[in-house]
Amino acid sequence: MFVIEEAHDADAEVVEAIGSLLPLLSRSAPAPTPEEVGEMVESPATILLIARDGPGGPIVGTLTLVVFRIPSGVRALIEDVIVAEATRGRGCGDQLTQAALEAARRAGARTVDLTSRPSREAANRLYQRLGFERRDTNVYRYDL
Ligand SMILES: CC(C)(COP(=O)(O)OP(=O)(O)OC[C@H]1O[C@@H](n2cnc3c(N)ncnc32)[C@H](O)[C@@H]1OP(=O)(O)O)[C@@H](O)C(=O)NCCC(=O)NCCS
Numbered sequence: 001m002f003v004i005e006e007a008h009d010a011d012a013e014v015v016e017a018i019g020s021l022l023p024l025l026s027r028s029a030p031a032p033t034p035e036e037v038g039e040m041v042e043s044p045a046t047i048l049l050i051a052r053d054g055p056g057g058p059i060v061g062t063l064t065l066v067v068f069r070i071p072s073g074v075r076a077l078i079e080d081v082i083v084a085e086a087t088r089g090r091g092c093g094d095q096l097t098q099a100a101l102e103a104a105r106r107a108g109a110r111t112v113d114l115t116s117r118p119s120r121e122a123a124n125r126l127y128q129r130l131g132f133e134r135r136d137t138n139v140y141r142y143d144l
Contacts (some may be wrong), residue, residue, distance in 0.1 A: 002092045003055050004099040007048040010038035014050060017059035021082040040064065047103050051083070051092050060087040063096040067107045076100075076109035081123065093126050101130075115139055 007014050012034075019031035032040070040046045045068055051061035061083040067076045078100050083092045104112045114132065116123045128134075 001054070002061070002090075002095045003052040003057070004095055005050055005052065006103070007037075007041050007050050010034050010041050013059065014041075014048075017050065018062060021059075021062055021084065022080075024085065025080060025082045047100070047107075049096055049099055049103070051096050053087060053092075060084045061092045061096050063100050065100045065103055065112075067104060067109055073110040074108045076104035076107065076112045078112060078114040081114075088122070093123070094130065097126065097130055 015032070015034045015037050018037060022029055022031055037048070040048050045066055047065040047067065049063045049065065050059050051063075052058065053060045061081075063081045064079045065076055066079060067074065069075075078097065081093060081096060083096070101112060112132075113135075114127065116127060118124065
C-alpha cells in the first residue's frame with residue numbers, strides 16, 4: 001500500500017522528488033525551484049499530493065489537484081500525475097487519483113477534469129477505470 005500525503009513543506013526531499021519525477025512526464029518542463037514548490041504548497045488553489053512506498057518510505061509518485069471557484073461553481077483539475085517507472089503497475093496512480101477525488105469532494109468541487117493524450121495508454125485506462133468519462137469538447141491551448 002502506498003501512503004498518500006499532502007505536501008505542506010517545500011523541503012529538500014519533496015523538491016528533489018518532484019525534480020526527478022517530472023522528466024517522466026515532460027521532456028521540456030524545467031524542474032521547479034524550491035521557491036516554486038513553496039508557491040504550490042502555500043497556494044490555496046493547489047494541493048500537491050505525494051505518494052510514499054509504505055509509511056515513511058521514499059516518494060515514488062505525485063499528483064497536483066487544482067481547485068478554483070468560477071461563476072458556475074467550484075471546479076477542480078487533476079494535473080501532473082507521475083509515478084516512478086520502477087513502481088508502476090502496483091496501484092500508486094490509482095491511489096493518488098482517488099485521494100485527489102476525495103480532496104476535491106472535501107473542497108466542494110462539482111466536477112474534476114483532466115486531459116490525457118491518447119498515446120498515454122496506462123493513464124487513459126486508469127482514469128476510465130476510476131469512472132472518468134470522456135467529454136465531447138475541444139481542448140485548446142494558446143502557446144505563450
Ligand atoms: C499513468 C501513471 C501515473 C500510472 O501509474 P501506476 O502507478 O502505474 O498506475 P496503476 O498501477 O494504478 O495502474 C495504471 C494502469 O497502467 C498499467 N501499467 C502501467 N505501467 C505498468 C507497468 N510498468 N507494469 C504493469 N502495469 C503497468 C496498470 O496495469 C494499470 O492498468 P489497468 O488499469 O488496466 O489495470 C504512470 O504510468 C506514469 O507516471 N506515466 C508517465 C506519466 C503520465 O503519463 N502521466 C499521466 C499524465 S495524464
